[in-house]
Amino acid sequence: MSRVQKRLTKTIESRTNNLLKVREFVLEAARAFGFSEEEASKIVLAVDEACTNVIKHAYHYAPDKTIQIVIEPNKDRFQVTVIDDGKAFNPSAVKLPDLRQHLTHYRRGGLGIYLMKSLVDKVEYKYSPGKKNEVRLIKYLSPTTSNARG
Amino acid sequence: MADFKVHQRDGEGVSVIDLKGYLDAHTAPDLENAFQRLLNDRKYNIVVNCKDLSYISSAGLGVFMAFVEDVRKNKGDIKLTNMSAKVYNVFDLLGFPILYEIYKDEQEAISRFREQKKP
Numbered sequence: 552m553s554r555v556q557k558r559l560t561k562t563i564e565s566r567t568n569n570l571l572k573v574r575e576f577v578l579e580a581a582r583a584f585g586f587s588e589e590e591a592s593k594i595v596l597a598v599d600e601a602c603t604n605v606i607k608h609a610y611h612y613a614p615d616k617t618i619q620i621v622i623e624p625n626k627d628r629f630q631v632t633v634i635d636d637g638k639a640f641n642p643s644a645v646k647l648p649d650l651r652q653h654l655t656h657y658r659r660g661g662l663g664i665y666l667m668k669s670l671v672d673k674v675e676y677k678y679s680p681g682k683k684n685e686v687r688l689i690k691y692l693s694p695t696t697s698n699a700r701g
Numbered sequence: 702m703a704d705f706k707v708h709q710r711d712g713e714g715v716s717v718i719d720l721k722g723y724l725d726a727h728t729a730p731d732l733e734n735a736f737q738r739l740l741n742d743r744k745y746n747i748v749v750n751c752k753d754l755s756y757i758s759s760a761g762l763g764v765f766m767a768f769v770e771d772v773r774k775n776k777g778d779i780k781l782t783n784m785s786a787k788v789y790n791v792f793d794l795l796g797f798p799i800l801y802e803i804y805k806d807e808q809e810a811i812s813r814f815r816e817q818k819k820p
Contacts, residue, residue, distance in 0.1 A: 567727035
């Protein structure tokens, strides 16, 4: 199975109607890299959650800001970086809720970050005050996540 | 936007909401409006048929969380049916099967409401 290792970037305006474009962009790259449909759709959802967080929490729904999505495949590592220059927000500092406790109290916040962390192998966050924020989502290709059969 | 549609069907004592397409942060308000209309009309027995739902993110899951408490306070429920494996996996990852009744088929959910109504 030949894996596509090309670096790809896409820049969108910070509006929720652009999430569909982001998902299509990531899905195509994840498939080309060699992920199975199931694993590709997990990466797509994780990136959707990261972009939604930026729109909501970093930009507070301001529609004229930009979000850059950078895909960097490297050997068996598929990395998607979501970059914004809004308010710093660190998903890795959010304590994962006790899900059962959380749900039985009908709380809706924090579900996106929980999903992000469950769907990929690693979530990293980088920011410097006054500069850009970066959320990196990393997933590894393995015999169980690949679309190669046999 | 044509990427998500909500359609409501009212039967005897049970309202069915059909979801079609992609439920994300952009389209979640459409589902919120549909639930709000049901609550305004005091329709608390709700079945959500997910047969044509292709995608759900946490913004969509959050809508169910936002309304289920009010619905249950009024002795109703939100029951989910006909999910694809892909959509079910997202619900499952967040532990939703603990909180929601999920059925393979719409009729099963409707029958369950009718049984629960019996004295």
